[in-house]
Amino acid sequence: MNRSSNCFGTVCLRAAGCARTTRPSSRVVTKGNAHHVSLVGWRRVHDGSITSFRGRSDLSKAAGRSAAARCDSANRCNISSRYLGSNSTSEPPPPSARPKKVTTLTIRAKKRRNQKITMVTAYDYPSAVHVDRAGIDILLVGDSCAMVELGYETTQPMTLEQMLHHCRAAKRGAPDRPLLVGDMPFGTYEFMDSDVALRNAYRLVKEGGMDAVKFEGGSASRARAVRHVVEGGVAVMGHVGLLPQSISVVGGFRAQGRTAERAGQILEEALRLQDAGAFAVVLECIPSNVANIITDRLEIPTIGIGAGPHTSGQVLVFHDLLGMLSHPHHEEFVPKFCKKYASVGLAINEGLDSFRQDVEGGVFPGDGYSPYKMSAEETLRFEKMLEGSLSGDMRKSESPQGEEIDDLSLYGNKR
Ligand SMILES: Nc1nc(=O)c2c([nH]1)NC[C@@H]1CN(c3ccc(C(=O)N[C@@H](CCC(=O)O)C(=O)O)cc3)CN21
Ligand SMILES: CC(C)C(=O)C(=O)O
Structure with a gap:
């Protein structure tokens, strides 16, 4: 076993759940030829309380340095051991160190405490694992999936079945910590009969594993549906400003709320959604001053995208912020408000x-x-067989490796 993995199995396992280490957390200690990483520190966990940790791992010098760096980064990133590929998980994390689930209450509390909320989209298992590891508060399985993953020109074609497929994958990647919000696809919640919305919201929760759903729009009839779904027990995130699903009405993906009347209308819609029981509302592509006023007037948090810096939180599309879309097909859809934090593409x-x-x-x-090597003996037998000197029966003869194979895991590791 790689000695440095001890660190992941014991020390960092206890570190799971920390948001930020407030004291130096790791130090490589060398005594003669022996090296170990000493980890002692304090960390602030997600509910705001401070907890201490202490650990030690014996290492080779090089492994020590890299393990210390990885443990520090694990502490910063608030990851649980299952994402680190730990193979020495005999010691389960104590309940206090397990990642604390982000809930709608956590999100509301963050606004009250003036702490910014982070939200990023993820549509599949690996991106959800990454979003979780980065300590993002809310993971949105957005219907922008239609454009960035499925290659459609708008979000309109996305079906509920497609959405469920992506929700389930994202849920498997981030089952424990971030608040999981699933977009209600175009055509699944707009009917006058609010029971349609409720029925489809239940599917995103029961079959997709989502904690909450997101609706676009803040008309009176939309607010009625939101109220019905919240009363049915499903948390709802609202969405006003640019409504990508209504592109054929709006005419294009462009800024909204640039006249006093339209800004007032967007404020009214946001207030209506709050009144209907939404726990937060996305403000998309509106001027900063308008977003500022809406955020001030609302009790519930606002999550901005192309809405300036004054919202309670920010959301970006995974592929946009990581610079994954360097292909020309994608580049035309990357909005100008998006900062690229990497060049993954x-x-x-x-x-x-x-x-x-x-x-x-x-x-x-x-x-x-x-x-994969064949022993000299088997190579010889094989050559003889090819020359036709072995009978069919002999080909079935017991291989010296037969028992060993039983002892291997699915991935070929020795148990
Ligand atoms: N990759 C991606 N990122 C997103 O943020 C995103 C999607 N897709 N798909 C759904 C919606 C559409 N979004 C967008 C897309 C482009 C602009 C944009 O750059 N608009 C230009 C004007 C474009 C025009 O006039 O046609 C602008 O200046 O506002 C804004 C929002 C946001 N959402
Ligand atoms: C851009 C965000 C807010 C969204 O609705 C989506 O990803 O579909």
Whole structure:
């Protein structure tokens, strides 16, 4: 076993749940030829309380340095051991160290305490794991999935079945900590009969594993549906300003609320959604001053996208903020309000290009990536068999590796 993984199995396991380490948390200690990482510190957990931790892991010097760095980053990132691939999980994390579930109450409390709320979209297992690891408060399985994952030009084609498929994958990636919000797809909640909305909201909760659902729009009839769904026991996030699902009415993905009348209307819609029981509301593509006033007038938090810095929180699309969409098909949809925090698309292009070059040039796999060997004895038997000197019966003869195979895990590791 890689000695540095001790650190993940014991120390960082206890660190799961911390949001921020408030004292230095790791130190590589060298005594003669022995090295270990000493971890002692205090951390603030998600409910705001402070807790202490202490740990030690014996390491080689190089592994020590890298483990210390990884543990520090684990502390910062608030991750649980299952995401770190720990293979020494004999010691379960104490309940106090488990990641604390973000709830609608947590979100409301953050606004009251003047703490910014973070929300990022994720549509599948790996992106949900990443969003969870980064300590983001709210994971939105948004219907922008239709555009960034499924290649549609708008969000309108997304079906409830497609949404459920993506919700289930995201849920498997982030089952414990972030608040999971699923978008109600276009055509699943607008009917005058609010029971349709309630029925579909129940599906996102029961089959998709979502904690809450999001509706676009703040008309009186939309607010009635929101009230009905909240009364039915499903938390609802509202969404005003630019409503991408109504693109055929609006005419394009562009800013809203730039006249006094329209800004007043958006404020009214947000107040109506609050009154109907929404726990938060997204403000999309509106001027900063308008978002500021709406945030001030509302009791519930506002989550902005292209709405300036004064909202209670911010949301961005996963692919946009990570710079994944360097393909021209995507680039035309990346909004100008989006800051790119990474160039993942570039890294993907480079990786794929290198693979192609390596295979075409005969460089990959080479000896280094051809791990499966046949013993000299079996090679000889094989050669003889090919020469036709072995009978069919002998081919079935017990292989010396037969028992060993039983002892291997699905991934070929020795148990
Ligand atoms: N990748 C992605 N990111 C998003 O944030 C996002 C989606 N897709 N799909 C659904 C909606 C659509 N969004 C968008 C997309 C583009 C602009 C944008 O850049 N609009 C330009 C004007 C474009 C025009 O006039 O046609 C602007 O100046 O506001 C705004 C919001 C936000 N949402
Ligand atoms: C952009 C966000 C707010 C959204 O609604 C989506 O991702 O669908």
